[in-house]
Amino acid sequence: MAQTLEAMRRRKESASDLYSVVRVMKALAAANIRQCEKAVESLHDYARTVEDGLQIAVRHRAGMLGNDPVPGKRWCVVVFGSDQGMCGSFNEQITQYALEEFRTLTSSPEDLTLLAVGLRIVGRLEDAGYPIAEDLMVPSTIDNITPRVNDLLLKIEQLRFQKGINQFLLIHHRPAGSSFQPDKRQLLPIDRKWLHDLSHKKWKSHSLPTYTLEWEQLFSSLVRQHLFVTLYRAFAESMASENSSRLASMQAAEKNIETHLNELTKEYHQRRQQGITEELLDIVAGFETLTQKPRAKTP
Incomplete structure (x- = not known):
């Protein structure tokens, strides 16, 4: 019984430690979501x-935009996933899409x-028969988004001029x-209809x-800034979604651990009470045996 109670006590402590870790991860995910949302909001201006x-x-220069570029059969697709796990079906959903x-x-x-942002989706895409040309890590913080965007813009420029994509x-x-x-968003070529509508906008x-x-x-510089904004928004929205998925997973894990911890606590107290009761019964039985008067021998 003592060994059983000790084993149950260790299981309770492990569950409590895991519960604390889950709560910390839940708080971090919630904080990261808010930071990403603020980054997207600040990007609007x-x-x-x-x-x-x-x-x-x-304005009045729409004729200088030229015609839409002749679409080729080659595409470059940038897929955003995650580097870390414990985010539910986040990577599976984006891979399937x-x-x-x-x-x-x-x-x-x-x-x-294919360019992959996040190591967790590389294997999934390659297993489906689509090799990855290059993978990038997901920014660890909001401050690291800008360097990642610049790296991605440089890679896109290389693909445009070296491979003609x-x-x-x-x-x-x-x-x-x-x-x-x-969701999907076409980065290049820029929608000519959108530019023409801008030229006639009041x-x-x-x-x-x-x-x-x-x-x-001027136009070239503004287009580069437009590409920067589009990529920055994609990074921030993907990171917010990842943490949203992780928050939901941690909430489900927290609930399951609470249920399991309550069951362990209840079983532990029951077994402990049972052990105490058995020990008391043994003591009472021993006391009665010691205090019982010996029977008189019959002649």
């Missing part, structure tokens, strides 16, 4: 400023160049209320801004 700049740049999108883009995996697609999760869902005041740069230099 910057994105609006870039859009305003593009509106002025293409990406595989379905691949089939709509081309029938040949050779026509796809002119079509780029982003696939990532984005927050949807208290949950998340997979300006928000009576005075138009002016610029002194050459038009081509």
